[in-house]
Amino acid sequence: MxxxxxxxxxxxxxxxxxxxxxxxxxxxxxxxxxxxxxxxxxxxxxxxxxxxxxxxxxxxxxxxxxxxxxxxxxxxxxxxxxxxxxxxxxxxxxxxxxxxxxxxxxxxxxxxxxxxxxxxxxxxxxxxxxxxxxxxxxxxxxxxxxxxxxxxxxxxxxxxxxxxxxxxxxxxxxxxxxxxxxxGAGKFLLKVEGISSHAGINAWDGASAIEELAYQIIDLKKLANRDEGISINVGVVSGGTRSNVIAKEAVAEIDVRITKKDQAEVIQNQILNRPQFIAGTNIEITGEIERFxxxxxxxxxxxxxxxxxxxxxxxxxxxxxxxxxxxxxxxxxxxxxxxxxxxxxxxxxxxxxxxxxxxxxxxxxxxxxxxxxxxxxx
Known part of the structure; x- marks a missing residue:
């Protein structure tokens, strides 16, 4: 000893x-x-x-x-x-x-x-x-x-x-x-702005931020790759005001994990450059891979x-x-x-x-x- x-x-x-x-x-x-x-x-x-x-x-x-x-x-x-x-x-x-x-x-x-x-x-x-x-x-x-x-x-x-x-x-x-x-780890904040309207009287005049966010979450999850050690978790979501109002705003907090340094730039660009799914909505996403x-x-x-x-x-x-x-x-x-x-x-x-x-x-x-x-x- x-x-x-x-x-x-x-x-x-x-x-x-x-x-x-x-x-x-x-x-x-x-x-x-x-x-x-x-x-x-x-x-x-x-x-x-x-x-x-x-x-x-x-x-x-x-x-x-x-x-x-x-x-x-x-x-x-x-x-x-x-x-x-x-x-x-x-x-x-x-x-x-x-x-x-x-x-x-x-x-x-x-x-x-x-x-x-x-x-x-x-x-x-x-x-x-x-x-x-x-x-x-x-x-x-x-x-x-x-x-x-x-x-x-x-x-x-x-x-x-x-x-x-x-x-x-x-x-x-x-x-x-x-x-x-x-x-490695990264955090991102996804904000969606839609068009609010009455869900019964003007159902087709609005653009739901919540529906756009739902499409975004499904699309983001496609970036995950178990074999490559890349995980995407949407851990917090919020949005809307009432069930009879088409949501004007929705927000999601996203956690990303990677196993290789060379994955960082690729996955970060894929997250920051989001497609739009619902006409009339606007998407803003911020964040970065904070730790390699x-x-x-x-x-x-x-x-x-x-x-x-x-x-x-x-x-x-x-x-x-x-x-x-x-x-x-x-x-x-x-x-x-x-x-x-x-x-x-x-x-x-x-x-x-x-x-x-x-x-x-x-x-x-x-x-x-x-x-x-x-x-x-x-």
Missing amino acids: SQILNYLKENESNILDTLLRLTKAESPSHNKVLVDQCGEILRNEYESFIGHEVECIEKESVGNQYKFTYSNNSESEQLLVIGHMDTVWDEGALPIKQDGDLLYGPGVFDMKGGLTITLWALKALKEFNYFGSKKIVFLVTSDEEIGSAHSKDLIIQEAKRSRAVFVPESSIEPDGAVKTERK PLERNEQVVELYEVFKEIAANHGYDLKEGSSGGASDGNFTSGIGVPTIDGLGPLGGGAHNESEHVYISNLPYRAALLAEALLKYMK
């Missing part, structure tokens, strides 16, 4: 304490006050553990963001670890409870468990005075669960300076596999093999897998920086009332990340 893993296993209860402090600092994405309070706790943990450079990036409408730097020199080349402290849970929505080896609570799996193991991975490196020719930048954002509009540019900026990117997002349940593939896929290429496989070898030395088999969900790792992979995701602890129930992590796994995932960082720091 490695020196780092031994140290972290001895500190399992202290690692749990860190996770509890972060989890109790509830941080719904839209509540800046609470997210900022969580950020202060994260900052305090880092400064007490590491004491190296901390930069707070202040934001007006979302929580402040943090850039933590681990280094003993001013080398420009870096490794990047990215995470987020915001969660999908409103304050008080989930209880925090421990049941044997399981800890339940808002964000324990997605992704305060990942923040915790990163803090302790860096603490372990500092404990043994492990430094290298590359610095480690730990970037923590505050709006990932609501699209990362306030952090995307910062993430890409730091990724461009980085040799590789490590994302301690939630692992793949049930066996804790890391993510070597993620789908994290594709399983040679660079990703090389990263995975490093983690797999470390895990084997720790006594277990680390598996890999893919996810239909997107993360901030899509941004870094999308610009060609080697990225591996799903490095967070073993657990499950992301965005679910059963959200949990396995406490005994926390030292193992912290050691896994620490030793991988150490390898790439040299």
Whole structure:
């Protein structure tokens, strides 16, 4: 067993304490006050553990963001670890409870468990005075669960300076596999304007926005391709006023997922350039493919093999897998920086009332990340 893993296993209860402090600092994405309070706790943990450079990036409408730097020199080349402290849970929505080896609570799996193991991975490196020719930048954002509009540019900026990117997002349940593939994602808003009229007296004088939208939905679904990994979901629709009035307006919100970067431009153009089906209606569609896929290429496989070898030395088999969900790792992979995701602890129930992590796994995932960082720091 490695020196780092031994140290972290001895500190399992202290690692749990860190996770509890972060989890109790509830941080719904839209509540800046609470997210900022969580950020202060994260900052305090880092400064007490590491004491190296901390930069707070202040934001007006979302929580402040943090850039933590681990280094003993001013080398420009870096490794990047990215995470987020915001969660999908409103304050008080989930209880925090421990049941044997399981800890339940808002964000324990997605992704305060990942923040915790990163803090302790860096603490372990500092404990043994492990430094290298590359610095480690730990970037923590505050709006990932609501699209990362306030952090995307910062993430890409730091990724461009980085040799590789490590994302301690939630692992793949049930066996804790890391993510070597993620789908890309896009959001679109389709608005239809029709001509309203009385559905009985002037039934043929109107042009129904709802009927046009129905045709649009059927046509959009034709773009989906299971074999190519392209999915189209019209998740929200609204329109009309009363059953006896031909609808003047209708709206649909569309979610698109892709598996290959070269699919993005094609599918985006097909969605934005819509045919008209009902005379008298007008169509307006906005949106874009916001995140390119994290594709399983040679660079990703090389990263995975490093983690797999470390895990084997720790006594277990680390598996890999893919996810239909997107993360901030899509941004870094999308610009060609080697990225591996799903490095967070073993657990499950992301965005679910059963959200949990396995406490005994926390030292193992912290050691896994620490030793991988150490390898790439040299």
